[in-house]
Amino acid sequence: MKKKVAFYTLGCKLNFSETSTIARDFTKEGFERVEFSEPADMYVINTCSVTENADKKFKTIVKQAQKVNPEAFVAAVGCYAQLKPEELASVHGVDLVLGATEKFKITDYINDLTKNDFGEVHSCEIQDADFYVGSYAIGDRTRAFLKVQDGCDYKCTYCTIPLARGISRSDSVANVLKNAAEISAKGIKEIVLTGVNIGDYGKGEFGNKKHEHTFYDLVQALDTVKGIHRLRISSIEPNLLKNETIDFVANSSSFVPHFHIPLQSGSDTLLKLMKRRYLTNLYVDRITKIKATMPNACIGVDVIVGFPGETEELFLETYNFLVTLDISYLHVFTYSERENTEAALMPNVVPKNVRHKRSKMLRGLSVKKRRAFYESQIGQELTVLFEGENKEGYIHGFTENYVKVKTPWNPDLVNTLRAVTLTEIDEDGLVRFNFKENKITA
Numbered sequence: 001m002k003k004k005v006a007f008y009t010l011g012c013k014l015n016f017s018e019t020s021t022i023a024r025d026f027t028k029e030g031f032e033r034v035e036f037s038e039p040a041d042m043y044v045i046n047t048c049s050v051t052e053n054a055d056k057k058f059k060t061i062v063k064q065a066q067k068v069n070p071e072a073f074v075a076a077v078g079c080y081a082q083l084k085p086e087e088l089a090s091v092h093g094v095d096l097v098l099g100a101t102e103k104f105k106i107t108d109y110i111n112d113l114t115k116n117d118f119g120e121v122h123s124c125e126i127q128d129a130d131f132y133v134g135s136y137a138i139g140d141r142t143r144a145f146l147k148v149q150d151g152c153d154y155k156c157t158y159c160t161i162p163l164a165r166g167i168s169r170s171d172s173v174a175n176v177l178k179n180a181a182e183i184s185a186k187g188i189k190e191i192v193l194t195g196v197n198i199g200d201y202g203k204g205e206f207g208n209k210k211h212e213h214t215f216y217d218l219v220q221a222l223d224t225v226k227g228i229h230r231l232r233i234s235s236i237e238p239n240l241l242k243n244e245t246i247d248f249v250a251n252s253s254s255f256v257p258h259f260h261i262p263l264q265s266g267s268d269t270l271l272k273l274m275k276r277r278y279l280t281n282l283y284v285d286r287i288t289k290i291k292a293t294m295p296n297a298c299i300g301v302d303v304i305v306g307f308p309g310e311t312e313e314l315f316l317e318t319y320n321f322l323v324t325l326d327i328s329y330l331h332v333f334t335y336s337e338r339e340n341t342e343a344a345l346m347p348n349v350v351p352k353n354v355r356h357k358r359s360k361m362l363r364g365l366s367v368k369k370r371r372a373f374y375e376s377q378i379g380q381e382l383t384v385l386f387e388g389e390n391k392e393g394y395i396h397g398f399t400e401n402y403v404k405v406k407t408p409w410n411p412d413l414v415n416t417l418r419a420v421t422l423t424e425i426d427e428d429g430l431v432r433f434n435f436k437e438n439k440i441t442a
Helices: 013-028 052-068 079-083 085-089 103-109 161-165 173-185 215-222 243-251 268-274 280-293 312-324 352-377
Strands: 004-009 032-034 042-047 073-078 096-098 120-122 136-138 143-147 190-194 230-233 258-264 298-305 329-334 381-386 394-399 404-408 417-425 431-440
Touching: 004 013, 004 052, 013 032, 013 042, 013 073, 013 103, 013 136, 013 143, 013 190, 042 052, 042 079, 052 073, 073 079, 073 103, 079 085, 079 161, 085 096, 085 120, 096 103, 136 173, 143 173, 173 215, 215 230, 215 243, 230 258, 243 280, 258 268, 258 280, 268 312, 280 298, 298 312, 298 352, 312 352, 329 352, 352 417, 404 431
Parallel strands: 004 032, 004 042, 042 073, 073 096, 096 120, 143 190, 190 230, 258 298, 298 329
Antiparallel strands: 136 143, 381 394, 381 417, 394 404, 417 431
16 A cells, blocks of 8 residues: 655745655655545645744644544644744654755655654754755646745845745756746646745855856746746846846746735835845836836735834835835735844834734735726736636636636636636626637637
């Protein structure tokens, strides 16, 4: 009988790509992959440390696994496993904790799946995380997350990612292209590029500072991969998003007009406290450049509320800055203190109830921004890539510029690209459309 393994991923697209790579290693070792809700001999939880909630959720997930099979071997890997290995090892039911360098060698640690009395820890000093492991995830039949870079050399005062993932380092262009070709061969139409700081792409496999290639070189190379209809840039720092990249995307055959650009605050005072590498004037310049070259581009923005020192006046500065920006949606993060960060020791702490109130205000603004962006796209002729799930009688899909659409379920549409004209916004906020006659893209 094959041993069974199940995976649970917390956090970002990068974690999902790494979970998939680890899962493929298990398959090579003769394991059968099953859903996390099913009985398995081993459960692997890929952890996240970005938010407080991800930390708390870990214990709940361990309990879920134990409920299904109390005798199963439970392993924790990933960012939280690197930052707080002993804490995770002390959680009842956890048998193995692997840090940043060990997670990709997990199959070396599991000759014996007998449960341990105490969680066994193998984690490195983070400066030892100086080599690169490429990975990609196939989330469904329509898109894949392709990791191109790992780690970060920035020292933002609120962030633990450099402590959890180490220095900035990159995959080789040749290996990225090889992975992209493998994804294409599986019939997947869209690749989302992921990393911790993908605009810093080019620092060598071992974190050496000389850039063999730039992010712009990578973008140009990926545009030549046959069979990939769409390439999407997941998140890129504003100071690293260069004009040449924006211009290339505007004229690319496969890169789509969708950018996700972290802002974190619309107040220069707070950006300096956060040790971000730009001020609001540069951010405005990036948005202006994108919209000048791609008027229909979708632009998503990350914002943190409740950072230490964020007075009501400074919060309103952020709010009003976002109101005036030509952006499409927000990802709002409520600031939470993280150990071993500068911000955790800063004065003028914002009360948690105030943080949540401000978060709610920005989430409301995001709803308005998305609605306004969708309204601006009504009447446009666009292309939809349809997803594979029947959601209450409807099939969903996304246009190249990330408008989410719906139409009655039709299995023939799954993983196809269809030319459409957007017609109206439904009561649930998704967009309806008409098919363009005889225009089937792929």
